[in-house]
Amino acid sequence: MISFxxxxxxxxxPRLRDAYRRCRGLNATHGRTFYLATRLLAPAQRPPIHALYGFARWADDIVDLPGGQPFTPAERLELLAQRLFDGIDNSADEDPIVAAVSDTVARFDIDRALFQDFLASMRMDLTVTDYPDRAALDRYMRGSAEVIGLQVLPVLGTVGPTENAAPYAAALGKAFQLTNFLRDIAEDLDRGRVYLPADELAAFGVDRDRLQWCRDHRQIDTRVRSALAAQHAIARDWYRTARAGIELLHPVSRPCVTTAAMLYAEILDRIEATEFAVFSQRATVGRARRAAVAGPALARALWARRGGRAGTLTTAMPS
Structure with missing residues (x-):
């Protein structure tokens, strides 16, 4: 399948084919829900999406999994940035992930500024542990979430000007990430981070110490539940905004994005169903449910590939 x-x-x-295979393997191993959604894309779209995922995963691991002596995480991140932009400029790098993502950037003319913003947010993860308000968190999420949606947009293609779809792609990236913040709040606390605006938590009488108490005791209190429910509602709003833009995507890409949005939104359903018990269990969508959502979407994807839906792709996909 991968050769196809x-x-x-x-x-x-051959070297590039091996590089893209490496990225596909990372996606399949670490991004099960996202990887399932990518199976709904046209075959030509999948390798570049895997490359973009592979690069983001690599940078995230540098931040979240310190190691690699004698270099510090900050030094490793700077080396990654240097190699990426050298690869983009020179179309050559020995590292397979850099080689694949550099090739993808060239093929789809992806704005390098999106990678600069992404790396800026990764650097923040090395020093910033709290966000005082929504504006501060939005600055972080610009690089860690919004630009991911904007990076993949040229690969997905649109039926009109790409800039018309950009706000919706950015909103979906934010919805995905806030979902992760709610699901992974305990894990993030273990890393010393809180990815929710401190002033919005304080409105419910919640601070870092209260969150840490919940983590230590693996339970939630009324104030924290109310604070998380407010963030949950914000995530729902972002999903609603993002869904309104799916029709702006090329028809072959809509089943993939619709499926990813549905499955990630169902993580919110699981969180709500457990009364926000995020300190004692991790909300997941089971394999059977993922398959149930993806099955009908696959039929729609095949129909779109065969010309069942009209549309002019404004950003050319590789043939």
Whole structure:
């Protein structure tokens, strides 16, 4: 299957084919819900999406999994940034992930500023542990969430000007990330971080110490539940905003994005169903449910690929 996808994407150079295979493996191993959604894309679209995921995963691991002596995480992140932009400028790098993402940037003319913003947010993770208000969190989420949606947009394609779809792609990235923040609040506390605005938590009488108490005792109190419910409602609003833009995507891409949005939103359903018991259990969507959502979407995806839906792709996909 992977050889078929690489052939469809016009990736013939052996070194690059191996690089894209590496990225696909990372996606399959670490991003199960997202990887399932990518199976609904046209074969030619999958390798570049895997490359973008692979790069984001690599940077995230540098921040979240310190190691690699004698270099510090900050030094490793700077080296990654240097290699990325050298790869983009020179179309060559020995590292397979950098090689694949550099090739993807060139093929789809992805704005390098999106990677600069992404890396800026990754640097914040090395020093920033709290966000005083929504504006501060939004600055972080610009690079860690919004730009991810904007990076993949040229690969997904649109039926009109790309800039019309951009706000919706950014909103979906934010919805995904706030979902992760709510689901992973205990894990983030273990890393010393709180990714929710302190002033909005304080409105419910919640601070870091109260969150840590919940983590230590693996339970939630009324104040924290109310504070998290307010963030939950914000995530729902972002999903509603993002869904309004799915029709702006090329028809072949809509089943993938719709499925990803549905499955991630169902994580919110699981959190709500457990009364926000995020300090004692991790909300997940089971394999059977993922398959139930993806099955009908696959039929729609195949129909779109065969010309069942009209539309002019404004950003050319590799043939």
């Amino acid at each position: 996808e690489l052939d469809a994407a016009g990736i013939s150079e």
